[in-house]
Amino acid sequence: MGFTFKPYQLEGLLVVEGSFFPDERGVFMESFRENELRKAGIPPLVQDNLSRSQKGVLRGMHYQIKPSPVGKLVRCVRGKILDVVVDIRKKSPTYGKWASIELGDEGNRMFWVPEGFAHGFYTLSETADVLYKVSGYWAPEVDRGILWNDPAVGIRWPSDDIRVSPKDAKLPPLSQADNNF
Numbered sequence: 001m002g003f004t005f006k007p008y009q010l011e012g013l014l015v016v017e018g019s020f021f022p023d024e025r026g027v028f029m030e031s032f033r034e035n036e037l038r039k040a041g042i043p044p045l046v047q048d049n050l051s052r053s054q055k056g057v058l059r060g061m062h063y064q065i066k067p068s069p070v071g072k073l074v075r076c077v078r079g080k081i082l083d084v085v086v087d088i089r090k091k092s093p094t095y096g097k098w099a100s101i102e103l104g105d106e107g108n109r110m111f112w113v114p115e116g117f118a119h120g121f122y123t124l125s126e127t128a129d130v131l132y133k134v135s136g137y138w139a140p141e142v143d144r145g146i147l148w149n150d151p152a153v154g155i156r157w158p159s160d161d162i163r164v165s166p167k168d169a170k171l172p173p174l175s176q177a178d179n180n181f
Contacts, residue, residue, distance in 0.1 A: 002018070002019060002033075002036060003016055003017065003018045003019075003030075003033060003036045003037070003040075004016070004017045005040040005112075008099065008101065008111070009099035010085070010087050010094045010097060010099050010117075011092065011093075011094065012114040012116070012117070013085065013099060013111070013112065013113065013114070013117075014040065014042075014111070014112035015101065015109065015110075015111060015112075016037075016040075016073070016109070016110040016111070016112055017107075017108060017109050017110075018030055018031070018033075018108035018109075018110075019108065020107050020108040029108040030108075031075070031108070032133070037073070040112075042071070042073065042112055042135075043071060043135045044135065045073060045133035045134060045135055046134065046135065046136065046137060047133070047134050047136075047137055047138070048131060048132070048133050048134075049131070049132050049133075049134060049138075050129060050130070050131050051129070051130045051132075052127065052128070052129050052130075053081075053121075053123040053127070053128050053130070054123060054126070054127060054163075055123050055124070055125060055126050055127070056122075056123060056159065056161045056162060056163050057122070057123045057163050057164075058120060058121070058122045058123075058148055058157070058162045058163065058164050058168070059120055059121055059164075059165075059168070060084065060118065060119060060120010060121060060145065060148055060168065061084070061086055061118035061119060061120040061145055061146045061147070061148055061168075061171070062118060062119055062120060062143070062144070062145045063088060063115075063116075063117065063118045063119065063144055063145065063146075063179075064136065064138075064139060064142045064143055064144065065142045065144055065178060065179065065180045065181070066142075066180050066181070067142070068136050068137070068139040068142045069115035069116070069136065069142075069181070070115065070134045070135050070136040070137075070138075071112065071113060071114040071115050071134065071135040071136075072112075072113045072119055072132045072133070072134050072135075073110050073111070073112050073113075073132060073133040073134075074103065074110060074111045074112075074113060074119070074121075074130065074131075074132045075103065075109075075110045075111075075130070075131050075132065076103040076104050076105055076128055076129070076130050076131075077105055077129045077130070077131050078105050078127065078128060078129040079104065079105060079123065079124070079125035079126070079127050079128030079129065080102060080103070080104035080105070080123075080124040080125040080128060081102070081103050081104070081121040081122060081123055081124055081125075081128050081130060082100055082101075082102055082121060082122045082124055082157070082158055083100060083101050083102070083103050083111050083119075083120075083121045084098060084099070084100045084119070084120050084121060084122070084155055084157075085098060085099055085100075085113050085117040085118065085119050085120075086098045086117060086118040086146065086153055086155070086174065087116065087117055088116060088117060088118050088146070088174065088177070088179050088181050089116040089117075089181045090179070090181060092116070096152065096153055096174055098153055098154070098155050100155075102124070103121075103130075104125075115135070115181070116181040118145065118146050118174075120148060122157055122158060122159075122162070124158065144177060144178050144179070145167075145168065145171040145177070146171055146172065146173065146174045146177045147171045147172060147173050147174075148162075148164060148168060148171070150173040150174055151173075152173060152174060152175060153173075153174055
């Protein structure tokens, strides 16, 4: 078995593909293998988070500032999502740029989002369960975000039918965000 790691669109992002064995009975796959992730430069992952969302729900764009930033290994275990990130590393040549990838429950694909990126996703299917392993614990005192529809960033979402939480609707644009990356 094993995993492959392919750089994706912006420096630091990785598409992680694992072996996948479907047959008439169902499927088998390894969903996590720490030693291979470490070889690819992914730090230890210490917590799992699971999010269930209905079609049209947008969660994001979230990150944690220093001293407790987190990277995320994102997988859609049921349904389909559009996973989106924004580079918020001020000295990065791609600062303010965004990237997206579809993740779904077919195959064995994950998306590595390192520290220094705001992260969110939009639910494409009727329901989606998103599991993400993180490199640090959630710390409300450093929890931050940017506005999902910041015109300066210009993320192209797949629909205008978008539901966000009241908290996410009030996040600042990137130019006004609390960001120490």
